Amino acid sequence: MDRSDYEALDAGAVLAALDGFAGAFSLVLLKECDSTNSRLLAELPPDDGRVHVLAADVQTSGRGRRGRAWKSWPGASLTFSALWRFAPDAPVPAGLSLVAGLAVARALEELGVEGVQLKWPNDVLVHGRKLAGILVELTPGRGRVPAAVVGIGINLQLPPDADVEYATGVTDLAACLGQAPDASRLLGLVLVQLHRLFEVYAAAGFSALRGAWQQRNAFANLPVNILGEAEALAGTCAGVDDDGALLLQTPGGLRRVLSGEVSLRLA
Structure with a gap:
């Protein structure tokens, strides 16, 4: 899919969506990147008290869990990673991907998306079809402040010939809302929710957010197979x-x- 007319991420629009949280983030927006998770892990920014965010209009080697690839096309998805540093006694990494999923769900609901569900441990669905995925990777090295890179990919408007497979199907925000939302605003909304929920998580652990996650559990009380x-x-x-x-x-x-x-x- 070669789209030269797609709207690139705009720092001003992201900051506007962040509103009162703008000072908490450092933003780097790229036209193209191999993998935002890999780039952040390889080039860890200094700890200046802010959450460092790297977003790309297109990822050429995006990654998912268990070695899977996250496919990306111009204007088709929002892909970004954020480096979160926690206090030494914070409960990292227990439940971190679930908290990130809950943050994405709340941002989508704020946009008016109905039927948002969470699939353990890292997928966001809408009426059973995959809309977004999350990849959490801890930073390497001993003696450092606990930190994790949280990568998120959200389908905005997949091309008709997109070769994307998922057991229960895939969807995008254009299908959910009638048209794809502004990617810059969506990035800001997700970051605000991440900031709010990670503060709760750092102070009280996942147990404080467990009920909210359970309310959106895609497979609640259903028969499942666990393949590990x-x-x-x-x-x-x-x-x-x-x-x-x-x-x-x-x-x-x-x-x-x-x-x-x-x-x-x-x-």
């Missing part, structure tokens, strides 16, 4: 625990799942 690195599990999705672990009701009792890929079990 070790054994495959099947059971009923019973929500999430106070640390963000998935709770699975199995014939052998309640199980906690800390990582894996959740998919609906076929009837």
Whole structure:
């Protein structure tokens, strides 16, 4: 998809959407980047008290969880990463991707998107179809302030011939709202929600946000398969625990799942 008419990210519009939170962020907006997560991890900005954000109109090597690629086209998606530093006693990384998903969900709801759901641990759905994905990576090295790079990709308006696969289908904001929203404003709205929720998370842990996540649980009380690195599990999705672990009701009792890929079990 070669679109020369797409609207590039605009720093002024992002700052306007950030409103009273503008001073909390440092913004770098690029036309093109291989992977915003990889770039931030490779070139960690100095700790100046702000959240450092790197956004790109197009990512040529965007990444998702478990080695998957995040595909990007001009004007088709909002892709960005943010470096969040936490106090030494903050509960990193437990539940961090779930908090980020909740922030995206609230920003989308603010835009008027209906039927927003969260799929453990890192997908945002609308009526069961994938709209956004999240990749959380901790910064390497010992003795540093706990920090994580949170990468987010949101489908704005996918091209008709986009080769994107997801078990329950994909969607974009153009389909949800009738037209794609301004990407710069959306970036600002998501960053505001991230700032608000990460402050709660840093002070009280994921347990303070667990109820809000559960309200949007895409697979609540549904039969699911857990496909992970070790054994495959099947059971009923019973929500999430106070640390963000998935709770699975199995014939052998309640199980906690800390990582894996959740998919609906076929009837």
